[in-house]
Amino acid sequence: MLQEDQKDTEDRQNALSMESVVKTFGKVRAVDGVDIHIKDGERVALLGENGAGKSTTIRIISGLMRPDSGMVRIYGFRPSSVDAKRYIGYLPEDASPYLNLSIRENLDYIGTIRKTENLQEKIEFFLDLLGLKSVEKQKPLTLSRGNRQKLCLALSIIHGPRFAIMDEPLNYLDIPTQEKVFQYFEKMNATFLISTHILSIARRLTEKVIILSSGKKVWEGKITELEELKGETKSIETIVSELMRNVP
Amino acid sequence: MFLKVLKLLIKSRFSRNYLILIFFIFIYSIFTVNFGLNDTTSFGSYYLAFFFLLFLISAIYAGGISTTAADRDFLLTSPLENRVLVPAFFISQALASSLIFISAASAAFIILKTNSISLLVGIVDIACMAILPISMSLNMAGLPRTARIGASGVAGLWVVSSYLGFPYGPMAFLSGHLLQSSLFLIMVTIVATLVSFRSISQESLPFRLSAMSTKSKSFKDLFKFSNKAPSMAVFELHFKQVDFSSRTASMGNIRVRVNRVSIFTIALLTSFFAFAFTIFQLVYVRHLTGGYAITLLYVLFPEVYIAWGIALGLSTGTLSKERAWLAFISFPVETYMQITASAKMFQAFIVSLPIIIANIILAIMGVPFTWEFILIFAILVPVYSGINFSLSFYRKTFQITQEDVLPSTYNLTQFILLPVSFIMLILLFFSVFFTLSLPFVIAGAVMFLGIFLLRKEHWKKGLYKMVENGYV
Structure with a gap:
């Protein structure tokens, strides 16, 4: 009983506690017994080959997909619960906003249903930060893919989430906007779990890396440890590539 | 090459669902005919007129030929000449669109069955009615909305005029003006089709296809949600x-x-x-x-x-x-x-x-x-x-x-x-x-x-x- 209480307390302190999670699609084990623990305030990158199970893992953590077995808790709450949703800011890969609302309406609507404080100020802030002010009355469908991604990024964090879960957040963004987003993320007082294929993003935004391969966690450690692994003869990409192929 | 492109286009346009839709529309049309559509002065001719009007106006207003993303990215960027692409696009669109129209209008054949001459003319007329919207949609593609609305209005008046005694209206062949009505319809169809071939045979072909156009539009009045639960x-x-x-x-x-x-x-x-x-x-x-x-x-x-x-x-x-x-x-x-x-x-x-x-x-x-x-x-x-x-x-x-x-x-x-x-x-x-x-x-x-x-x-x-x- 005491052990269970202690574990509950740990789960509440952790932004994410994920144990022995399995998710299958037919015969494919997309996530195969994965354990991930992320402490409050930690910044973690999720790396893996195409089809390694990154997006499925992220969807399970966001409460949008139910695992076949295993346990997932966000600050001690089930991911699909209202309590967990309060903490989360989620950005899927290739996200799309409400296409029948203008840019401003999208921010206003999502900000309102997420009970965002000082909403109008935040809307103005994000419109300025991401350079969307001049198109604020336009439908998202008429925007470039980059501008739509900027809007989706703003929608996922407008409420100031404590735990930002993002799948390729910088896709389609131009370099100046990427730089602004980097700087904003650095200032955010939040836990980050970022799925990406681009190592420079992982190195810039996170301090810890989890590598998935064929649905399994094959490596976990700090970026500095990856740097040490590469030595002088190999590049960090080569090392990561070897780890992904489960050849440490 | 033309046949290969045509085959590809037809294959990409006819899905199983589409054929089921055509079949149901045909059944629906025949089913409808059995309820009181046996004389040209009542519901029957209105039925044909309605479908023709629907196809013609929507084609004029929407404009262009349907294309897929794959058409745009791979077919239109291939080194194929317009003399191959234009008829292939036209025929595939004509087949896709006219089969639906003919299924919907099949009730009209039963209206015409009593007179073999009017049946023959009716078949030619209905074929023209199936082709004309496609030609017009190509001719109107890319024109300003006001022009397309104006042309839709003229087309609407032309169809309705058949019921106001105008002998050259497309439906007037059902009410005693067999020759004038049919000849005029055939002439309009031939001219519109020739013009459409000419217009899409130029370098602007990609811009005459419907999926190419993009519009940017802002909302005038924005919804406000702040301060609401x-x-x-x-x-x-x-x-x-x-x-x-x-x-x-x-x-x-x-x-x-x-x-x-x-x-x-x-x-x-x-x-x-x-x-x-x-x-x-x-x-x-x-x-x-x-x-x-x-x-x-x-x-x-x-x-x-x-x-x-x-x-x-x-x-x-x-x-x-x-x-x-x-x-x-x-x-x-x-x-x-x-x-x-x-x-x-x-x-x-x-x-x-x-x-x-x-x-x-x-x-x-x-x-x-x-x-x-x-x-x-x-x-x-x-x-x-x-x-x-x-x-x-x-x-x-x-x-x-x-x-x-x-x-x-x-x-x-x-x-x-x-x-x-x-x-x-x-x-x-x-x-x-x-x-x-x-x-x-x-x-x-x-x-x-x-x-x-x-x-x-x-x-x-x-x-x-x-x-x-x-x-x-």
């Missing part, structure tokens, strides 16, 4: 606006359109329908002989389409404009669905009000079957809106991958087929059984909706299914 914001959005998203899926077109229409615009439209229906009832249906069965058929036809149009039209696009990640990461799935379903049901009731009022007036005047339709519009239509919205999770869905839109789970095919199947069911019951069965139909629908609305697990399972299908 979250649930109120969700309700208000889904009550105030009607969402229409579309893609021309049947012919492989990937063009995505997202429009929002105010509830008041839809209410204005239903007010017009209510007025037109009242006049139709008082001027035409009241004087029909043949008993309740015939009356019911004439009344059911427009009313069922309006009823189902409201129920499906208002609720179909509701989930289509959003990726589930935004709604369901912010709200418990069951709460979001319950609020949205309620908003759609209330919206359906409000836009049905003019028709309810029209039926109350008709009921007071002693017109039969009006109380039944009051019940249908006041209860069944809103309830069915809720059911249709709820079923979104449980139907086989499709995705517009290029634009990342989760579109409506009902497509045009289903939209057309549902009322047809409903009419067939009602016909089984016929007059008195229709009235008797209605309370059971309503009670069943309400129970069905209740099961959805009150069971949280339904929504959760639905969401997981959506996500597993790749929508988030």
Whole structure:
């Protein structure tokens, strides 16, 4: 009983506690017994080959997909619960906003249903930060893919989430906007779990890396440890590539 | 090479669903003919005129030929000459479009069957009517909207003029002006087709294809949600606006359109329908002989389409404009669905009000079957809106991958087929059984909706299914 209480307390302190999670699609084990623990305030990158199970893992953590077995808790709450949703800011890969609302309406609507404080100020802030002010009355469908991604990024964090879960957040963004987003993320007082294929993003935004391969966690450690692994003869990409192929 | 391209285009445009749609429209058309369409002065010629008008005006207004993303990215960038591409595009479009038109217009052949000369001329005329919209759509592609509206108006007048004694109207061949009407129609078709070939044979071919055009438009009036309770914001959005998203899926077109229409615009439209229906009832249906069965058929036809149009039209696009990640990461799935379903049901009731009022007036005047339709519009239509919205999770869905839109789970095919199947069911019951069965139909629908609305697990399972299908 005491052990269970202690574990509950740990789960509440952790932004994410994920144990022995399995998710299958037919015969494919997309996530195969994965354990991930992320402490409050930690910044973690999720790396893996195409089809390694990154997006499925992220969807399970966001409460949008139910695992076949295993346990997932966000600050001690089930991911699909209202309590967990309060903490989360989620950005899927290739996200799309409400296409029948203008840019401003999208921010206003999502900000309102997420009970965002000082909403109008935040809307103005994000419109300025991401350079969307001049198109604020336009439908998202008429925007470039980059501008739509900027809007989706703003929608996922407008409420100031404590735990930002993002799948390729910088896709389609131009370099100046990427730089602004980097700087904003650095200032955010939040836990980050970022799925990406681009190592420079992982190195810039996170301090810890989890590598998935064929649905399994094959490596976990700090970026500095990856740097040490590469030595002088190999590049960090080569090392990561070897780890992904489960050849440490 | 031409044949290879043509084969490829035809293959990419004719899906199984599309052929099923053509078949059902054909059956529907034949089925309709058996009910009082045996003389040229009544419903029969209007039926053909209606379909021709629909095809012609929509082709002129929309403009262009349907293309897929693959056409645009690979076919149009290949080193193929226009003399190969133009006829291949034209013929594939002509086949796709004219088969539907001919199926829909097949009733007209039965009207013409009594006279072999008029039958022959009628076949040529109907073939021209099938080709003309395609030629016109190519000629009008890329022109300003005002020009397209003007041309649609002229086309509309031309069709209607057949009934005002103009001998060169396309339908005038049914009312004694066989030669003038047919010759003029054939001439117009040949000229329009030649002009369309000329216009698309130039370098501008890609710009004459419908999927190429992109428009940027800003909203004039923006909704405001700040300082509202979250649930109120969700309700208000889904009550105030009607969402229409579309893609021309049947012919492989990937063009995505997202429009929002105010509830008041839809209410204005239903007010017009209510007025037109009242006049139709008082001027035409009241004087029909043949008993309740015939009356019911004439009344059911427009009313069922309006009823189902409201129920499906208002609720179909509701989930289509959003990726589930935004709604369901912010709200418990069951709460979001319950609020949205309620908003759609209330919206359906409000836009049905003019028709309810029209039926109350008709009921007071002693017109039969009006109380039944009051019940249908006041209860069944809103309830069915809720059911249709709820079923979104449980139907086989499709995705517009290029634009990342989760579109409506009902497509045009289903939209057309549902009322047809409903009419067939009602016909089984016929007059008195229709009235008797209605309370059971309503009670069943309400129970069905209740099961959805009150069971949280339904929504959760639905969401997981959506996500597993790749929508988030």
